[in-house]
Amino acid sequence: MMKYLVTMDVPLLNLLLMWKTMFADDLFADAEETYLYTRLLRDGHHQSLPITQRLLCLHWLEQFIEVSPLAASMQSQQHHLLVPTALDSSDLRLQKLRILTACYDDSSDVDTRLLISSLGIQRKLVHYSQSGKYGPALFRVLYTYFSRHPGTELAAEVCRFVEVLVQAEPFLMPHVLDFLKCVQKTEVQGSCYHQMLLCILEQVTQHDMAVVQENLSYHLMLLKEAAAQPSVSSQKIIQLLLSVCESTPILTEGDLLVGHQLIGVCRSLLQTHPTRDMFEELADLLHTVFTRSNDVGIQSKAKFYYAMLVKLPDSQIKDLLVKAPSTGSDSWKSMANLMSEDVSIPERVCVIKFDNPILQLTRKTESLDKSFRLAVAVDSKTGDDSTLFTRYITSMKSAVLPSIEIPASLTFPPNQDAVKRFYAGILTIDRDEDYEAIAEYIVVYMDAAAMPSHDILLTFTPLRPSPTSFRLRFTFTDMEGRTCLSMLSPFQLRFDDLFLPLPIIDGAACNKLQLFNCLWQSFYNVCSFNTDPSCASSIVVLMLPQEQMMSILSADLKEYVIALEYEECVSVGIVLPPSSHVLFKMVIEAEKTIVHIATDNWEILPLINRYLLDMQATGKPADS
């Protein structure tokens, strides 16, 4: 067996260990068993092996120590190898101490002093890094010490260590509170938890106010924990908070986090302690907060709790502020849920996200009047088209065209069961570079049964005439007071949505036909003489019978039809905001329509082409 025990092959070594657990003494002599444990211990210490392999060996060893007295006694004899050194990584130090604590016996070499002094390296790293980075490893070891040897001198020493530690490093308070909670769950009596909590609270109350202010956020965490314990004096907590409010500028500086933490402590006191024991002091504190705080939110919450305190009996306050059960029933409703003072970001999700859209945005069939007027000063006597064209174009460039408005409706999709009611909904349409920012739409309340739809008027202001798919986000508050987010199906803004009719010219005796002819002539001249590269003309033949074409014109392009020049030729004038024009002259024959196109924006020719081809394919314009 010995020839295999020296292998560097990890699976082979694992196989030997499996045999040891399966066959115990039947396969391994005592000397071999001793060597096996030694091997694992020394591999954990072997600088030449990868750290991950060393860790794995130490995990294996730990499992043997738990079941084998021989392994435990042998590790005690060689404990010097388990004392962490500066050459070990943080993970190795942690794992070595886990094993070392398994060998703890205060009468042996692995005693309290050794275990506590072995924390020195981690303690220094915590001190000098001045952040929580090294905290988790240190507190895991401390908790391992405590949970494996409760009621011993080691456990008492751990408590003292934590008390001293948090006094020197207040930024470790979140770790200390987590440690306290774990200790509370581990203990039957809960004496260590209370002693530590009281001791640390005492330390905080004895601090100079400047020190308290410097670490106020951490100290308020402790006060909130202490306030939730009926055995802790509420007077002491309130006195400290009053001192903080009066001698530090926390209320006037308007620190949102600290302000909410302060309110959180007050709520904990109201939840836990009888109001008769603290009525005057707490009222005084809340009054101080709502009269001196610069933050409206904190003022209102303090005022609310003040009103509760002075107007409601103790039992009703407790009922209102009762904590939600940890099982998290969906139907649970309490003031504690709706008025959270904890503004810290929850660790996993701060917003509940829904994978499927909880609402759908659909167009309404009603159409709006798109006509608009444009003030153009034209000398009607001269009747000079070039003058009309120049002045019209100048007016168009300076005019503010109407926005594109589309009536739509928000409704619950048929098979959506996740959300049936909500309030405070906000529909956000993502910004597109071709459009001006779109304002959010607010939906106060919707209920699938009572208020199944909500009408909104979508408004778009194009910067370029470009059909676009807009992403829609809907944030809302559910009936439990949680913030939720759902992505809705995108909204398609089509090319024909951007159409506006030619304007009615104000201040000049010029009708739409004159304007159309003027524009047509100008665009064609410009194209012919190539004086403006943005103008373009084109011809498309649509294989649409006359009857169908006339139907389209009368139904869908009615607003844009200027005139029937003669029976088979129709003029259509369209404005595309912000300042483009599309002019059609449609020569309608029995089986086909020849569309002559003129535009002052050559870039939209492909879009026009697509629009006309869609019209041919479907027998009606685009997707209308």
Place this chain on the structure above:
Amino acid sequence: MPIIIMPYAYGRYATVERRAKILQGEQYTPIPSDVEFEELLVHEIGLRFPAYKFIESRDGCKKVLQKPVFQLPTPAGNLWPLIIIEQNGLLFLCLPLVDVQGVSRPPLIQIPGISVGFSLVLSLADYLGPLTHNTTETSVRLIDAYKYLCEAAPFGTPLNTSGALVHQLLDSKPCSGSPSLRSPAWRPVPYKGKPQVYIIISEQVRCAQYDKAGVDDVWAVYGTVSCKAELNGAAPEVSLGLDYHRADCATPIQDLVLHPCAHCSWNQTLTGIEDSTLLPTMVCFTPPPEMFVLCHYTANMCQLPIRGFYQMREMESSVTIMLQVKLNPSVQNYFDYCEVQMPFYNRGEITHVDSTVSVGKVVTSNDKRILVWNIGEKFPSNTLEASLSSTLKFSSMSTPSNTYEDPFCTELNAYAKVVFKVSNYTLSECWVDVKSISISPSAKAKVLTARDVSSIDYRIWNSHGNAPIADCSQS
């Protein structure tokens, strides 16, 4: 056994997943999609939130870590045991099959898949080596990873995970000798050519010297014996003797761990073994064709090769340092290189240096944050000592810097790092007696040996500052 190389490649084996479904029944947890998996992993290993912020699921003191074995919570249940190792800036992951029935979470020892998967990902990481920054999912190196997995773990069952061996198998035809000349699995391709044996002993020394009363310095000397045996035949056997010549330590070499192809004979009977003093006289092995690590060892050294005293003090606007280093007389006084690096963290850039040295020269690093004293190839023969005294000034810390700042090294907390390499020498004086090498079947092979020792993280801490040591009195 899915293999993942974050953030690039992703491989899963339907055969293994099918077996897991059958074995675990209703307790089976499906593996999520790669995008979801990556998101969950980033959360689990604590990269989603900054380290300084307390996150209970990550930092809670009740959380038991079993690195490199992790548990990955998914919406459908927990994926365990997930092996994660980090190498060359990549995460290598493996989720092995747990074929222990009746227990939801058996001890690690009882899951052979963990050690097998661990070996596989380590070998894969070695096989790939460092990747360049512009590596993409379609890069040749990552395609090589798939080839490796096809050869090393067909259908998700690891067979022969050695990277060099897989390389040879991909490039060459396997041995097709007669049944009487069957070669071992690790030697599928026979060597044909001039027989030669290379043996390299490479030793490293790490240390931390404190110059503090009541605090012992710590150091570790360890090494590897690597071998490349180019020998004809299907299964040649080599035996060699490891020897040492130190009078100050009874057993300078210990904690020998051998390559699985090797076995050894012992110089003590089993009943007399006292834990680590196990030392073989002869190591016998049938070598794989590539260069391989025959064994790892540690050395029991009584004295440090270079002892130093680093004294740094802060003046009003400058820092003065005095550094003395002395070579142990027993160490060979001829270095490939020997220099002392004194990094200055949390101080800004070095703007002024006024140095006096007894030997060598002093320069500052390109980033102006490290003072480098190049001692050269020899210490003065008469004293074996060298000293440096220097005064430095620094720019203000206000200049933005992207360089690493060790949070521990503030004010007087500082160290000097000795970087050296000595060829044809080992601190343990471990060596291979060429005459002891025998090859079976007999062959006249040329034997080449080499040895060297180099420092890794050899630190001398400032006598006047603090150091990461377990002396509670100073914390």
